[in-house]
Amino acid sequence: MLACQVDVHCGVCSWSSVPGTCFETFETECCLLCVKMTKLGFLRLSYEKQDTLLKLLILSMAAVLSFSTRLFSVLRFESVIHEFDPYFNYRTTRFLAEEGFYQFHNWFDDRAWYPLGRIIGGTIYPGLMITSAALYHVLHFFHITIDIRNVCVFLAPLFSSFTAIVTYHFTKELKDAGAGLLAAAMIAVVPGYISRSVAGSYDNEGIAIFCMLLTYYMWIKAVKTGSIYWSSMCALAYFYMVSSWGGYVFLINLIPLHVLVLMLTGRFSHRIYVAYCTVYCLGTILSMQISFVGFQPVQSSEHMAAFGVFGLCQIHAFVDYLRSKLNTQQFEVLFKSVISLVGIILLFLYWHMLGKISPWTGRFYSLLDPSYAKNNIPIIASVSEHQPTTWSSYYFDLQLLVFMFPVGLYYCFNNLSDATIFIIMYGVTSMYFSAVMVRLMLVLAPVMCILSGIGVSQVLTTYMKNLDVSRPDKKSKKQQDSTYPIKNEVASGMILVMAFFLITYTFHSTWVTSEAYSSPSIVLSARGGDGSRIIFDDFREAYYWLRHNTPEDAKVMSWWDYGYQITAMANRTILVDNNTWNNTHISRVGQAMASTEEKAYEIMRELDVSYVLVIFGGLTGYSSDDINKFLWMVRIGGSTDTGRHIKEHDYYTPTGEFRVDRILNAKLIFVRSKCFLLCETNIFSTKLSLHACKTHFCALKICSFARRIVAEM
Missing domain, CATH: 3.40.50.12610 (Rossmann fold)
Structure with a gap:
């Protein structure tokens, strides 16, 4: 038999032989496999189409898993709204669907806060209600009869599927498609996110996490391309985020912080300038259309970091322009820039003293000083969601991700780019804020999945290269690498270990979802002496x-x-x-x-x-x-x-x-x-x-x- 010393490729399936194997054996085995696969119709597609189809299949399975794993409460109890806040959201959504947007926006509720009452339209983030009402009317337009309550119950699981898809694309921009698929599968079942997105958990966070990740994805695309189109899409996603959840303040401070770090590390470029200026200007104008937000983007202290970085972008761009024209006058330009910066800071302080800029809110102070709420505003500290996070909660809500998160960070530090710098900052800041307030575990969970997906993907890629899957030749022994004689065994062991941990993560997440996060607070359950559910x-x-x-x-x-x-x-x-x-x-x-x-x-x-x-x-x-x-x-x-x-x-x-x-x-x-x-x-x-x-x-x-x-x- 003729031994092949070079790679031989199959013309049908693109399978490559291993140098040194028998040509006839390779040809026979490959042809038999190709004939079987061709009968199934799979290999009639090109390699690129097969790859795309496989990715689409895995991503679809992750989206379906994300939706189905959140239905325990519906199967166990019934289609019921959970917790406390969701009942207000359901009541206002029902009013919006029945009365229309104009009546909803001008609704004065005399049944709340007696004898003061409450103006509903100007005191809520309407994104959740508008989304549900729009979906309700669309379904009825296609003659799909469904009650508005069921729309509210199943909205969060539906958007969790969208979140898995966005996570894939976001992670793909940071590393590759393999890491994206892993991250999508992880976020589909991570308990930290499921806790606020199970069926019946009709709260703002149910759609806000999708909006947040969509904004981040659009931001990375805008940073990479410097395109006004992607920047405008990022601003629109940010507008949806602002209309949905007050946590948009974290987002509008993280993006400016990213731009500032890029400036300090010498990575600021025309792409960053176009992206940030478009996002800030358009996003600020759009966010001010929300009645509850109003003029806060230009008046409150929480938004001043974004405004300050916007000013720095103009100064930086102006200095770069002068440097290209007047190389001999760099010192003078630098001096003028410093004077301008000092002037802006003094103007900010002057406005603050005059009360033109409102101080930070109590919740924002609590993030910077965990003891502030307890000492000054007991009403904030009394909410269980505002308590500090215990160490056990991290393992309970994240499990495997706690250990793979540093691996993903290490990879990002070794492969620094504009995108990886952003995800590093997102991970570090959300880790701190989640420790201060247990509610922000919800913000940490997505970045944990993204960085863990990157980490697991990198580990598997590293050891898969060392894994020899070729059949041993009975007549001739392969020459082993003397410097690494057991690399095949080590690679196999590491892959099995990672597979074991991923399976354990799946079982843990399913158990936590079923037992801890699928019981509505309005309907309680317990185990009787015989083990039956009461x-x-x-x-x-x-x-x-x-x-x-x-x-x-x-x-x-x-x-x-x-x-x-x-x-x-x-x-x-x-x-x-x-x-x-x-x-x-x-x-x-x-x-x-x-x-x-x-x-x-x-x-x-x-x-x-x-x-x-x-x-x-x-x-x-x-x-x-x-x-x-x-x-x-x-x-x-x-x-x-x-x-x-x-x-x-x-x-x-x-x-x-x-x-x-x-x-x-x-x-x-x-x-x-x-x-x-x-x-x-x-x-x-x-x-x-x-x-x-x-x-x-x-x-x-x-x-x-x-x-x-x-x-x-």
Whole structure:
């Protein structure tokens, strides 16, 4: 037989032989394989088309997986809206779909924040509602009958599929298609993103992550090409992002920071100048069309970094122009540039002193100083999403990505470019902010998937080169590399290890999605003694009790967590809700809850309260009831002038503990507070005697044996 010392290629499948193998053996095996594949029709396509088809197939599978893995809650419970904020979004979307955009934009809601009310159109980011309403009308145009509630329930899983596709294209711009496919598959199942995009989680983040990654992708394309077209597309994507989520502030600070770093590293060019100036000017004008944003892009401190970098771009371009014309006067040009920069800084400080530029918001301060909210704005610190992230949360929400993230960073540092510098900055900044605020784990998850996809792709590419998949020749032994005798075994081992970790990541993500992130807070579940699932539907039962057993003009006082749900499901007027825009009003409700019965009655008469709703979970160990939130009621209630008499230390035991067990002393203020009395009294009785006051109190308790415990006083 003739041994081939050069590569021999098949004319049908482009398969290449290994030098030193038998030509006849290669020809026979290849032809048999090609005949079988040709019968299937696959090899009738060219190699490039096969490659494209395979990529499209893998990406489609990732998109389908991204959608389907978020449907656990629908299969387990029903098509239901989750959490608290999504109920407000659903209510406003339904109003928009039924009444139209004009009525929606000018809607004054008199059932919220009694007696103040709320202007809906000017106090929300309308992107989520407009997207759902548009999709609803498009489906009905094609005679696809669907309820607006189901559109809201399945919108986040749908956009998660779009996110997987955008992640592929974004990562492809950073490395190659292989890394893009890995990143798309990872983001399809990453728990950190699934937590805010499961079916029924109808919140702004459901579409905002797609908008954010789309903006980043367009930005990288604009930076690489210097094209006004891609820059304009980036500005439009940014506009969609601004209309969808307040987290756009992170984006409008990251892009200027990227441009500034490119300046400092000597990478600033005409491409960057065209891209940033177009994005900033067009994006700022478009963002100001959102009523809730208004003039903030040119007035608030959060946006001044973008404005400052825009000014630096003009100075840098002007200096470059002068250098090309006046080489002998560089010192003079530099001097003038410095003077101009100092002048801009002084002008900024002057505007700030005059109040032309508003200071940073409390949430923005909290990102820079984690202790700021707790010490100055308790209402921000009381939100569980604003708490610092624990170390265990990183592994729980990211798993394998925690270990592959540094590998991707290392690759990007070794292959610095305008694009990789951007992803490095995105990864580092989001890592810091996610540590400060657990909610921003959502911002970290995409870049973790992108950098991990790059890292895994690089590892597999490195070891696949060392993997020998040719069949051993029985008559002649191949000459092994003496410097690396076991490279085939090492390569095989590393590939198997990576495959094992990827499979483990998939199983972990599926388990977390099923058990932790697919249970709506409004419908609780637990395991019985025999392992069967027990469903607690007390929340909806209580809200419907209010809807059918109270007057339509009744005013319900509860802690702000339940405001949106009461308005949407009970259709009753509430004093405070999850918007938390008026700290004084919330403080007044906290004072009523934390005060004694006599003082609480005075406050509730002042607020014209008809019913009070409290949540008690002591009988089943439900840890998110009002007793566990009581200290936040105390802190927020005592944060204003009218609540100065409320001191947190007065609600502790003599040993400095906050307890709700038998050690409680009847003399403690906590025991005599209205919140505790409503919860404690109804443990033993569901029918109470009427008090002298005309205010009605209803108490909701999460318990396993009594499902309807709404008691009227």
